[in-house]
Amino acid sequence: MAATKVLLVDDDVVVRFTLEKVLEQHDFDVTTATNVPEALKHISSNSFDVLLSDLHMPGAGDGLTVVSAMRHANPKAVTMLLSAFPEMDAAAHAILKQTDQILVKPMEVMEVVKAIKQRLVSGSSAIRVVETVASILERLAKITIQAWFNRIVTDKKLMAVSMTYEQRTSHLPQVFRDLVSRLNSTKSIGSKELISEAASEHGINRRRQGYTAAMMVEESRILQACVFDTLQNNLATIDFFASCSPA
Known part of the structure; x- marks a missing residue:
């Protein structure tokens, strides 16, 4: 069985390196990106089963931009966002309509692995209607x-x-x-x-x-x-x- 392909997007080098190594230890095939433009290039040229992206990143775009691109390229992919701001109220509800799950930082690495595996079992949420x-x-x-x-x-x-x-x-x-x-x-x-x-x-x-x-x-x-x-x-x-x- 082919390894589950994960696109990991995070500008924090420590978070990115740690998650990449732990995910690889659990038989995930991990591709990393440090920013939104790099992530979009990967999405346009490869197929992924899971997107794990930081919500807030420097430069143009954010995690929602990456999620939207993944929805276009691979609607069946599981999309998960990492955020350091747990109390987003209405904004969190709106974001959850775009992505499958929000994981709040700081979070134990093994909890991230567990969340990904659980989401893979349940599958991505229904494909959402999006508009310009x-x-x-x-x-x-x-x-x-x-x-x-x-x-x-x-x-x-x-x-x-x-x-x-x-x-x-x-x-x-x-x-x-x-x-x-x-x-x-x-x-x-x-x-x-x-x-x-x-x-x-x-x-x-x-x-x-x-x-x-x-x-x-x-x-x-x-x-x-x-x-x-x-x-x-x-x-x-x-x-x-x-x-x-x-x-």
């Missing part, structure tokens, strides 16, 4: 716009300028379409092709309607907060690998 940031924002544009409006009506300074619902929100559907287009584009942000005409026109209209510069900034800040909330509420379904990779 662009597809989430496109799907939930109307809900996000309504959430934005609900916050706007509580702001006395913004509401001092009388407008209908249509006047306040008519620019937003196109703004979201432009945002989705930018997220899906292979061109760098800032390119002339990616400038939102809707956003520019909106600024001109708001000045005509009586907004000051400070009011436009505040309205934009509220929109950014609502977009963030939408993504935060859908953290468990975000495809971190695709969202961080060029198209």
